[in-house]
Amino acid sequence: MLLIDCPYCGERPEPEFAYGGQAHVARPARPAEASDEAWADYLYFRRNTRGLHAERWRHIRGCGRFFNALRDTRTDHFLGTYKIGAPPPPLADT
Amino acid sequence: MQPFSGLALLLRALQGQRSWQPQWRKAQPRPAYDALIVGGGGHGLGAAYYLAREHGMHHVAVLEKGWIGGGNTGRNTTIIRSNYLFPESAALYDHALKFWQDLAQALNYNVMFSPRGVMMLAHTVHDAQVFKRHVHANRAAGVDNEWLTPQQAKAFCPPLNIGDIRYPVLGAALQRRGGTARHDAVAWGYARAADALGVDIIENCEVTGVLRAADGRVEGVRTTRGEIRAPRVGVAAAGHTSVIMQMAGVKVPLESYPLQALVSEPVKPVFPCVVMSNTIHAYISQSDKGELVIGAGTDAYTSYTQRGGLHITSHALEAICELFPMFRRLRMLRSWGGIVDVTPDRSPIIAKTPVPGLYVNCGWGTGGFKATPGSAHVFAWTIARDEPHPLNAPFTLERFRDGALIDEAAAAAVAH
Ligand SMILES: Cc1cc2nc3c(=O)[nH]c(=O)nc-3n(C[C@H](O)[C@H](O)[C@H](O)COP(=O)(O)OP(=O)(O)OC[C@H]3O[C@@H](n4cnc5c(N)ncnc54)[C@H](O)[C@@H]3O)c2cc1C
Ligand SMILES: [Zn+2]
Numbered sequence: 198m199l200l201i202d203c204p205y206c207g208e209r210p211e212p213e214f215a216y217g218g219q220a221h222v223a224r225p226a227r228p229a230e231a232s233d234e235a236w237a238d239y240l241y242f243r244r245n246t247r248g249l250h251a252e253r254w255r256h257i258r259g260c261g262r263f264f265n266a267l268r269d270t271r272t273d274h275f276l277g278t279y280k281i282g283a284p285p286p287p288l289a290d291t
Numbered sequence: 292m293q294p295f296s297g298l299a300l301l302l303r304a305l306q307g308q309r310s311w312q313p314q315w316r317k318a319q320p321r322p323a324y325d326a327l328i329v330g331g332g333g334h335g336l337g338a339a340y341y342l343a344r345e346h347g348m349h350h351v352a353v354l355e356k357g358w359i360g361g362g363n364t365g366r367n368t369t370i371i372r373s374n375y376l377f378p379e380s381a382a383l384y385d386h387a388l389k390f391w392q393d394l395a396q397a398l399n400y401n402v403m404f405s406p407r408g409v410m411m412l413a414h415t416v417h418d419a420q421v422f423k424r425h426v427h428a429n430r431a432a433g434v435d436n437e438w439l440t441p442q443q444a445k446a447f448c449p450p451l452n453i454g455d456i457r458y459p460v461l462g463a464a465l466q467r468r469g470g471t472a473r474h475d476a477v478a479w480g481y482a483r484a485a486d487a488l489g490v491d492i493i494e495n496c497e498v499t500g501v502l503r504a505a506d507g508r509v510e511g512v513r514t515t516r517g518e519i520r521a522p523r524v525g526v527a528a529a530g531h532t533s534v535i536m537q538m539a540g541v542k543v544p545l546e547s548y549p550l551q552a553l554v555s556e557p558v559k560p561v562f563p564c565v566v567m568s569n570t571i572h573a574y575i576s577q578s579d580k581g582e583l584v585i586g587a588g589t590d591a592y593t594s595y596t597q598r599g600g601l602h603i604t605s606h607a608l609e610a611i612c613e614l615f616p617m618f619r620r621l622r623m624l625r626s627w628g629g630i631v632d633v634t635p636d637r638s639p640i641i642a643k644t645p646v647p648g649l650y651v652n653c654g655w656g657t658g659g660f661k662a663t664p665g666s667a668h669v670f671a672w673t674i675a676r677d678e679p680h681p682l683n684a685p686f687t688l689e690r691f692r693d694g695a696l697i698d699e700a701a702a703a704a705v706a707h
Contacts, residue, residue, distance in 0.1 A: 237692040241544040245533035
């Protein structure tokens with residue numbers, strides 16, 4: 198079980214959280230003009246990084262808020278968490 | 292290859308069983324082949340076997356970073372069935388199910404296929420509606436699947452508790468041709484048969500790069516044991532597919548999640564069939580050794596660690612204890628995890644890629660063991676002919692761009 202550091206509530210056990218997948222995935226800015234490839238990228242294609250991964254979590258059974266985390270998917274070790282809207286730390290492969 | 296038979300066993304018994312040779316050679320990598328398969332799981336080994344057997348390509352190597360069958364092939368709960376919703380899926384999985392029926396004879400290797408019936412429990416009105424829809428769709432596609440009342444489900448599997456439980460059993464979908472097989476034997480059987488046809492099986496050989504010619508074509512791979520050249524490379528690396536495809540600059544719509552399983556201490560034969568409960572995440576059968584083989588749901592997050600959280604396995608055990616109260620005092624012996632490659636529509640990809648000469652077989656997620664022989668067969672076809680077999684033609688990479696999903700995810704509404 199992971200121990201996850203909610204930026205608002207502090208460290209809590211994993212079952213309090215919902216995973217939200219890769220972070221910083223931006224919806225096409227002009228949806229009507231986006232190509233099929235761009236839509237597929239946005240909807241279906243994730244980096245699935247083996248290594249440092251910037252990802253979203255939601256403290257669903259706590260404060261309810263979304264935040265981002267940086268985790269190494271080779272070890273499941275968290276390098277840190279940061280608030281939505283903040284830029285990813287420079288280490289992240291985003 | 293020394294053929295296995297009752298007579299051979301008897302004759303070699305007279306020599307103290309000391310005259311058996313290794314079942315496949317410990318091959319050293321050669322500089323070049325006609326085709327390379329990356330990943331020594333069932334899908335990769337099987338593809339190499341069918342390349343040699345059906346397409347006359349004997350100059351083939353399987354490159355495995357660890358030991359063959361050490362990936363999901365050797366980590367899964369071996370449930371085999373073909374009652375998927377969409378015609379494309381039912382056709383592909385049923386192609387595999389037909390292979391299972393005489394695979395042991397074809398490979399001269401006892402894969403212990405046991406069609407003891409797979410029963411999927413419905414616990415909610417939604418489950419019941421979805422399963423009935425599957426039953427009807429399967430019937431129309433010529434695939435057996437039948438709806439059972441709770442009493443019929445209990446008659447088929449007497450240990451089942453259909454009484455007063457948190458998520459009552461409202462019925463079940465039963466595929467009688469479904470069952471289990473011995474996972475290791477599938478890897479070993481294909482390896483031995485492929486080796487006998489000249490295929491090199493190269494273990495401890497991790498692919499670290501994909502070599503491309505100036506025109507973009509695949510030329511081979513870089514490995515921890517040197518460069519190996521080949522005009523065709525088929526990738527069947529399950530949870531690590533994204534990593535390898537990235538080496539070739541090809542994006543794949545996969546996410547890799549841990550999936551865990553566990554076995555109990557061995558007990559006498561008590562459990563007659565396979566029971567799956569997608570809704571409360573419990574999968575169970577009894578191995579011929581007597582261990583109960585129990586599967587859990589996936590962990591919540593992507594990972595490459597081959598381990599997951601204890602709360603996931605204990606959740607599965609809680610469901611098992613409620614469904615089968617007689618197992619409450621059993622002890623669990625071992626637990627482990629595998630990394631499964633999940634696609635957005637929960638259907639596999641068996642296809643050509645934008646890189647000429649590079650083929651991929653992935654996205655089997657939590658349920659590709661059952662498909663092993665059929666998948667390997669059509670993958671070999673795709674590699675040998677540079678075009679898909681009619682059965683895997685819909686399972687392209689481009690379907691995500693074109694919107695032609697084969698949405699078994701929506702069909703099941705839960706992991707399967
Ligand atoms: C716990 C669990 C339970 C499951 N239960 C079921 C079930 O009941 N029924 C079912 O149908 N399916 C089930 N599955 C899914 C099933 O196991 C897989 O879909 C299937 O076995 C995949 O086979 P494969 O040959 O594609 O992959 P694998 O057997 O994983 O083989 C891929 C191989 O590629 C190798 N590899 C990776 N990277 C490299 C590299 N860079 N270089 C060289 N080699 C590399 C790996 O070491 C591995 O051996 C389960 C999976 C798990 C983990
Ligand atoms: Zn919080």
